[in-house]
Structure formats: structure tokens, C-alpha cells
Amino acid sequence: MSNYRLNYLDQLESESIHILREVAGQFERPALLFSGGKDSITLVHLALKAFRPGKFPFPLVHIDTGHNFQEALDYRDALAESIGEKLIVRHVADTIQAKKLTEPKGKFASRNALQTYTLLDTIEEFQFDACIGGARRDEEKARAKERIFSVRDEFGQWNPKLQRPELWNTYNGRIDKGENVRAFPISNWTELDIWNYIRREKIALPSIYFAHEREVLEYEGQLVAVSEFVDLEPTDKVSTKRVRYRTVGDMTCTAAVESSASNIDDIISEIIATKTSERGETRIDDKVSEAAMEDRKKNGYF
Amino acid sequence: MDILRFITAGSVDDGKSTLIGRLLYDSKSIMIDQLEAIEKQTKNRDDGEIDLALLTDGLRAEREQGITIDVAYKYFSTPKRKFIIADAPGHIQYTRNMVTGASNSDLAIILIDARHGVVEQTRRHSIIASLLNIPRVIVAVNKMDLVNFSQDVYNNILIDYAAVAQTLGLKNVTYIPISALNGDNIVEASTHFSWYDGKPLLQILEEVPIYNDINLTDARFPVQYVIRPQTEALHDYRGYAGKIVSGIYRKGDAITIQPSGISSTISAIEVGGIEVAEAFAPQSAVLHLTDDVDVSRGDLITLTDNAPQVSNELEVLLCWMDSKPLQVGSKYQLQINSRLVRAVVKEVQYKVNVNSLLQEAAPEKVQLNDIIKATIKTAAPIPYDSYQHLRVNGGAILIDETSHVTVGACMIQ
Numbered sequence: 001m002s003n004y005r006l007n008y009l010d011q012l013e014s015e016s017i018h019i020l021r022e023v024a025g026q027f028e029r030p031a032l033l034f035s036g037g038k039d040s041i042t043l044v045h046l047a048l049k050a051f052r053p054g055k056f057p058f059p060l061v062h063i064d065t066g067h068n069f070q071e072a073l074d075y076r077d078a079l080a081e082s083i084g085e086k087l088i089v090r091h092v093a094d095t096i097q098a099k100k101l102t103e104p105k106g107k108f109a110s111r112n113a114l115q116t117y118t119l120l121d122t123i124e125e126f127q128f129d130a131c132i133g134g135a136r137r138d139e140e141k142a143r144a145k146e147r148i149f150s151v152r153d154e155f156g157q158w159n160p161k162l163q164r165p166e167l168w169n170t171y172n173g174r175i176d177k178g179e180n181v182r183a184f185p186i187s188n189w190t191e192l193d194i195w196n197y198i199r200r201e202k203i204a205l206p207s208i209y210f211a212h213e214r215e216v217l218e219y220e221g222q223l224v225a226v227s228e229f230v231d232l233e234p235t236d237k238v239s240t241k242r243v244r245y246r247t248v249g250d251m252t253c254t255a256a257v258e259s260s261a262s263n264i265d266d267i268i269s270e271i272i273a274t275k276t277s278e279r280g281e282t283r284i285d286d287k288v289s290e291a292a293m294e295d296r297k298k299n300g301y302f
Numbered sequence: 303m304d305i306l307r308f309i310t311a312g313s314v315d316d317g318k319s320t321l322i323g324r325l326l327y328d329s330k331s332i333m334i335d336q337l338e339a340i341e342k343q344t345k346n347r348d349d350g351e352i353d354l355a356l357l358t359d360g361l362r363a364e365r366e367q368g369i370t371i372d373v374a375y376k377y378f379s380t381p382k383r384k385f386i387i388a389d390a391p392g393h394i395q396y397t398r399n400m401v402t403g404a405s406n407s408d409l410a411i412i413l414i415d416a417r418h419g420v421v422e423q424t425r426r427h428s429i430i431a432s433l434l435n436i437p438r439v440i441v442a443v444n445k446m447d448l449v450n451f452s453q454d455v456y457n458n459i460l461i462d463y464a465a466v467a468q469t470l471g472l473k474n475v476t477y478i479p480i481s482a483l484n485g486d487n488i489v490e491a492s493t494h495f496s497w498y499d500g501k502p503l504l505q506i507l508e509e510v511p512i513y514n515d516i517n518l519t520d521a522r523f524p525v526q527y528v529i530r531p532q533t534e535a536l537h538d539y540r541g542y543a544g545k546i547v548s549g550i551y552r553k554g555d556a557i558t559i560q561p562s563g564i565s566s567t568i569s570a571i572e573v574g575g576i577e578v579a580e581a582f583a584p585q586s587a588v589l590h591l592t593d594d595v596d597v598s599r600g601d602l603i604t605l606t607d608n609a610p611q612v613s614n615e616l617e618v619l620l621c622w623m624d625s626k627p628l629q630v631g632s633k634y635q636l637q638i639n640s641r642l643v644r645a646v647v648k649e650v651q652y653k654v655n656v657n658s659l660l661q662e663a664a665p666e667k668v669q670l671n672d673i674i675k676a677t678i679k680t681a682a683p684i685p686y687d688s689y690q691h692l693r694v695n696g697g698a699i700l701i702d703e704t705s706h707v708t709v710g711a712c713m714i715q
Contacts (some may be wrong), residue, residue: 004550004582005513008305008384013574017586018545021526025599025640049574050543050586053536054529137375144374163372164708165398165623167405168697169545170637174706188386190377 009197012189016043017050018169019148019185023058023130024051026173027181030058030130033119034087036072037248038205039134042186042194044079045203058132059086063118065111066093067229067250075206090122108219108230110253120156123180130173130181138190139278148187154178191278192271199264209267211244211259222255246271246278303381306512309388309403309436311427312413317444321413321482322376322389325504328489331378373403382508392423397656397671398623400427401711404434405697408512411440416449416479420462426656432470433619433654433673433713435693437515439467439475440506447481451494469659476510478503516583520687521549522610522695523603524639529588541572541588542597547639547694549605551589552580556606559597560685565606566591583694600641602685602695610685610695616678617715619654619689620647621671624702624709628668634709636680638698644681645700651675678712689713 006014020043023030032047034040047056060080064073080087092111095118096103104110123131137144147163149171164172173181186194198205216223217230218237224230226238229252243256244267261267312318326332376387388403390396404410410431414424431439441463449455456479467475479487479495480503486492489504501509529541551557555568570590571581581587589603597603604610622628628647636645650664654673661675668674689696690713700710 004516004518005304006584008303011305011584014545014584014586017574018526021543021545021586022640025527051527051529052575053539054531054541057527138377141374144376145372160372165402165699165711166708167402167699167711168694169406169547170639170697170699172637172699172701172706172708174635174701176706188375188377190379190384192379193384 009193009200012186012193013046013049013197015169015188016046016185019171019183020047020050020132022149022171022173023132023181023183023185026171027130029126029128030132030183031061031088031123031126031128032056032058032132033134034060034062034076035134035248036062036068036076036206037134038194038198038209039136039186041075041079041203041205042189042197043132043134044083045201046185048083056085059088061088061090061122061126061128061131063115063122064089064091065115065250066091067111067227067252069206069208069225069245069248069251071206071208072248088122088126090118090125092118094118095121106231108224108252110250112250112253116156123156128180129175130183132183132185134186135184136189136191136194137184137187146184146187148184149173150182150184151175152180152182156180158182192268195264195268195271199268206248208245208248211242211262213240214243214256215240216243216256223258224255225251227251303379303383304512305384305386306409306507306510307386307388307407308409308411308507309390309400309407309431310411310413311390311400311431312392312411312423312444316392316413316415316423317482318392318413319389321411321442321444321480321488322387324482324485324488325385325387326376326378328485329378329380329504373399380504380508385507392427394423394426394656395671397426397430397673398621398711400430401434401621401623404430404436405711407434407436408515409438409440409507409510410436411442414441414443414459414463416443416445416455416459419459420466422657424463425466425658428466428470428472429654429656429659432472433621435690435713437474437512438510439472440503441475441477442503443477443479444482446479446486446494447484451479451486453497456498476500476506478506517548517692517694518550518582519548520608520610520692520695521551521555521605522547522687522692523549523551523587523589524641524695525597525599525601525603526640527599528597540594541590542603543586543588544603544640545586546581546583548583548692549608550580550582551587551605557589557591557603558606558609559595560602560604560610561612561683562596562601563612564595566593566595568592602639602641604685610687612683612685614680614683615648616680616684616686616698616712618676618678618698618712619673619715620668620676620678620700620713621673621711622668622709623670623711624707625670626702626709627670628672628674628710630668633703635701635703636678636684636698636712637701638684638686639695641684643684644703645678647676647700648679649677651677675715686714688715690715 147166215226244259374389390400390403527543569592572588652661687695696714698712
């Protein structure tokens with residue numbers, strides 16, 4: 001510190017705190033979208049640094065697909081309780097019922113796409129004008145182009161061809177009624193940055209991020225947890241393996257990786273050595289088409 | 303380990319995307335599944351070679367047209383440094399995107415096709431780098447394989463570019479011959495350049511000093527948010543939250559709040575919730591003052607002995623970024639850091655020719671991608687520094703009052 005130079009994690013942290021405070025300063029009703037995954041857990045940690053000893057100027061909002069890992073849900077509830085911040089949970093199952101939506105069919109029927117409906121309803125219910133999300137630009141090619149303040153129209157849609165120029169560290173959050181902004185404070189972090197930060201800050205994570213025994217089914221080279229949400233067929237190869245999760249999403253569309261890493265140091269070593277990207281290794285829903293993410297974002301996905 | 307943010311200027315034809323793909327590929331930042339995805343796409347092409355450019359074209363329209371439309375951010379790191387690349391398109395119709403990418407960059411890589419030398423586009427990119435005050439430039443002469451790695455070709459380009467750099471007053475220019483397609487001089491020194499005694503590109507990027515580009519003299523703290531817990535235990539707590547964009551603040555420093563001019567003293571500083579004796583750019587911090595004075599979002603806290611300019615009339619270089627032409631005399635919002643005020647463009651003095659830097663008569667209509675010199679009047683005083691002196695407190699955006707779109711980038715003179 002004495003030589004007035006910040007290391008890269010301090011620089012990233014400062015940038016993210018700045019963005020969180022811009023959201024607080026520019027919007028009337030922001031919300032922080034919380035999934036129980038490591039990225040949104042990092043966001044909460046950054047928000048504590050940005051606003052304590054004050055309260056968060058936004059609630060935590062979780063769109064629960066009903067297909068979540070119990071460990072992630074338990075972590076979510078415990079975290080909200082321990083920091084004393086408001087948690088709003090809305091269920092995709094309720095939206096399916098109320099709107100008579102069709103549940104996707106198939107072996108790994110995912111409610112990932114249906115989440116968008118619940119999210120948009122929740123935005124309307126609480127009149128949120130900004131939603132803070134934990135997306136990172138290194139995750140995926142469409143995300144690499146998205147602004148830190150990303151404007152969505154009244155249908156929640158992203159228009160990649162009509163993005164506002166975003167200059168210096170000046171964020172333009174002005175919108176019309178009905179529109180909202182998705183704000184991404186950790187846009188410039190990579191997966192490895194997140195892990196290094198979690199290690200440095202000693203942030204607790206849900207247990208599924210660490211190696212554990214689990215009954216899994218092998219499908220096209222990926223390991224999917226056996227659960228009530230996955231249709232097992234007699235031909236399926238089911239076995240118990242030592243695995244961990246690299247990302248935490250729905251049980252139906254998140255794959256586990258074989259691992260014996262039981263602490264953060266081991267996980268970081270494995271991630272440095274891995275030859276597959278985070279989404280490629282763990283997301284079953286992204287392989288459908290080259291533009292899968294771009295399409296979902298255009299429809300209101302965050 | 304620190305962070306270097308750089309922009310690559312050039313078009314697909316100059317091998318810009320190939321260069322980025324090469325940096326990512328050779329630094330092992332591309333994963334197998336990402337490579338498989340582009341291999342799959344390459345199969346649909348005629349030449350059969352893996353097209354590293356496909357790594358950076360993120361949007362469907364870009365892949366279809368084979369061009370970069372928007373700024374994409376790419377990340378890689380080496381044990382020495384984390385790198386953030388702003389990959390911006392090079393064509394003149396995307397000048398605004400390059401301005402956007404340049405605004406946050408510590409360094410610009412200007413790509414020159416060895417076969418064509420310094421062309422109009424090279425000049426334009428260099429002019430933008432200089433207008434946006436990017437501290438460092440690397441001129442990468444690419445496609446050297448297509449000119450038989452000729453030292454004469456390279457030297458002639460250097461002579462031509464040196465003239466451009468001199469006209470623009472570009473300092474800190476480094477030159478390097480490369481072949482991005484084959485990876486010559488990117489990560490490893492190439493045997494093809496026995497006559498080149500400099501370092502390969504990645505090593506230059508790893509070693510270029512950047513910390514001294516942060517201004518630690520002129521202390522500027524734009525207030526973003528006021529933290530007031532208003533609880534029993536913290537009844538009197540009132541902290542001004544913001545990011546120190548330049549300079550150093552210490553407990554006990556005499557400060558002035560701009561533009562009101564009210565003075566006070568720093569009673570405490572917090573960084574990440576921990577009290578510290580001093581804080582410096584670019585840290586996010588919370589400042590506490592000894593007096594109960596009026597401070598709110600949009601104010602600028604500076605050290606009393608180092609005042610910024612304060613005025614409601616600004617001379618600016620303005621890059622117009624909207625398809626709807628600028629309306630002289632109409633009202634816009636002007637945002638500089640956290641401060642937002644109404645503003646009107648009073649007068650356009652001249653237009654900058656982005657290919658020659660020559661001043662041209664003010665156009666009847668200021669169109670998308672035009673860079674002009676203008677006078678802006680604001681409804682309230684703005685505390686600012688000249689952009690060329692202090693980037694972080696001299697850049698402002700103009701926002702359309704009805705569409706809310708960012709329509710202009712102002713570099714205050």
C-alpha cells in the first residue's frame with residue numbers, strides 16, 4: 001500500500017463497488033439477483049463493502065426454478081439471515097401455473113428459459129428499475145459485448161445492435177418508465193479472478209462447490225446429478241463418483257466435474273489446469289446453437 | 303500483478319481479430335470447447351484453416367458479415383499481468399465504437415498491414431488514440447510474412463509513422479514487426495526477424511509501466527452515494543461514498559466541496575469498511591468530514607490546495623455518437639462522473655477531419671461519428687480538469703433528454 005499501487009483484485013473490487021454505488025445513486029428501486037452461485041455470492045460480498053454500515057439499498061431477489069440444489073437454497077437463506085437483508089423469492093412453478101406455460105419435455109427438461117417469465121413478472125410486481133446480476137464477460141461471446149449498464153425494453157429484451165456507448169467509467173442509467181437496466185458489476189472479472197478473490201476474502205460457499213460423493217449419470221461425456229428432475233432410463237449409466245460443481249445452476253442443466261478438490265487451493269489448481277471453459281464443461285443448455293445466449297438475452301434473460 | 307487495458311485498432315483485413323485470437327490462443331486462454339466451436343464453423347468456410355478471428359466476433363450479425371460491429375471485451379492473463387482487451391471495429395462508420403473502447407484504455411495497438419503501410423485508417427486510429435489521450439501506443443506492423451520479413455519494408459513504415467506520431471504529439475510509441483497468422487513475434491521471438499532486437503509483443507505488454515499513468519497529485523473524489531444508517535448505534539454516521547479517481551486523501555486533509563466551494567476537514571476514511579489513514583486512486587472509499595455540511599451525489603471533493611476549474615461554460619472536443627444529428631441550441635443532459643446537469647450546445651466552431659486532423663468548417667449538421675469543437679453551456683457549474691491533463695475528470699457524456707441515449711462524448715479542453 002505504501003507505494004500507492006493496487007493489485008488486480010483490489011482494482012477489480014474497487015471498480016465493482018463503484019458500479020454498485022452508481023446503481024444505488026441512479027435508481028429508485030434496484031434489486032440484486034441472487035442465485036446462490038459463486039458469482040452472486042461475490043456480488044453480495046462486494047455490496048457489503050460498498051454499503052456497510054448502512055443497509056443495502058436493494059433487496060436480494062431469487063428466481064427459484066424449483067430445480068435448485070438444496071445446498072444452494074440453504075446457503076441462500078442462511079446468508080440473507082446472517083447479513084440481515086431482505087430476500088424475495090419467486091417461483092417458476094407459480095408462473096407456470098398462473099400463465100399456463102408448457103413445461104419443457106425431454107430427458108433434461110430445463111426451466112432455464114421459463115425463468116425469464118418469472119423474472120419479468122417479478123420486475124413488474126416490485127417495479128424494479130434496475131437488476132444487478134453476476135454475469136461476467138469472459139463467460140460467453142454475447143456477454144463479451146454487453147454493456148455494464150444494459151438497457152432492456154419494456155418486454156425485457158436486449159437489443160445488441162442498439163446498445164448505448166459506454167465511455168470512461170460513466171454509466172448512463174436514464175430510462176423511461178417500464179424499461180429497466182441490468183447492471184453487471186463483475187463484468188471484467190474472469191472465473192479465475194472470482195476464485196482468487198473468494199480465497200483472499202475467505203468467502204464461504206455452498207458445499208457443492210467442493211468435492212463430494214454423488215450419484216451421477218453419464219450423458220455425452222458430462223456428469224449430471226441423479227435427481228427427481230431427471231428422467232432415468234434403463235440404459236442410463238449411473239454411478240457414484242467424487243465430483244464438484246464449477247457453476248451452480250439447475251440440477252437438470254448443470255454438469256458436475258470429477259474432482260477430489262476439497263478446498264479452494266485445490267480448486268484453483270484444477271481450474272488453472274483445465275482445458276475446458278466454465279460454460280462448456282458445466283452447462284448442458286448452451287450447446288444447442290452458437291447463438292444460444294444471444295437469443296436468450298434478446299428475450300429478456302439476464 | 304496488475305491490470306493492463308488495451309485497445310486494438312485495425313480492421314479484419316489488418317489481421318486484428320487474428321492477432322487477438324493469437325494472443326488468447328498462445329497464452330492458453332482459449333479452451334478446447336471454444337476451439338471446437340470455431341473449428342465447427344470453420345468447416346463451413348472454404349479455406350479450411352482455423353479462423354482465430356471467429357473467437358472475437360460475438361454477435362450473429364458479426365459472424366454473418368465477417369466484421370466486428372461493436373466493442374467486445376476479451377480477457378487473458380499471464381503470471382505478470384491481467385489483460386483486458388477492448389476489441390473495437392476499425393471502419394470509419396464505427397468511429398464511435400473505437401472512441402468508446404479507447405476511453406478506458408491504457409494502451410493502443412495500432413495494426414498496420416506491411417503490404418500497404420501507413421494508410422488513411424492508420425492515421426484515423428492514431429488521431430483517435432491521441433484525442434482520447436491513450437498514454438501509450440504500440441505500432442504492430444503485421445503480415446510481415448507476406449513481404450518476406452523485409453527489414454526495408456518495416457523501416458520505411460517506421461519512418462512514415464514517426465511523422466504521424468510527431469504531428470499528433472504521440473509519446474511512448476513502440477514499434478514491432480509481427481505475423482499474427484503464424485504467431486511470429488507474438489509470444490516468442492521469431493527467427494524470421496534476426497534484424498529486430500526488441501522484445502516480442504506479449505513481453506512488451508507485460509512489461510510496459512502503467513502505474514505511473516495514474517495521477518496521484520490532483521485529488522478528485524466524485525461523491526456517488528451518502529451512507530446514513532440512521533440506526534440507534536450509528537445515529538451520527540454520515541459517510542460520503544465514492545471512488546477516488548485521482549490523487550491521495552489523508553485523514554486531517556483540508557478539503558473543498560465543489561462546486562459549492564464549502565470547506566471542511568477529513569475526519570476519517572474507510573476502504574471496504576476498514577478505517578485507514580490514507581486512500582488513493584483508484585480505490586473506492588468512504589470519506590467522513592468534521593463538519594455537518596451539505597454534500598450529495600454529484601459533488602466533487604478535492605483537496606483545498608488543489609482546485610479544479612469550475613465553470614458553466616465548457617470548450618470541448620465532441621464525438622457525436624447518435625444517428626440523429628446534433629441539435630445546436632437544444633437541451634441535453636451532461637454527465638461527468640456522478641454529476642448530471644442540463645446542458646446546451648451553444649456553438650460549433652469547427653469539425654476535425656479524422657483522417658488528417660485538419661480543421662474544417664463547422665458542418666450544417668453534425669452527424670454520427672463526427673468529431674467537432676464546440677462550446678457547451680451548463681445549467682449548473684461543473685468542476686472539471688482539462689481532459690489532456692486529467693482524463694478521469696475531463697471526460698463527459700451527453701445524453702438525449704427524450705430517448706435517454708448517450709449521444710456524445712466530450713473531451714473538455
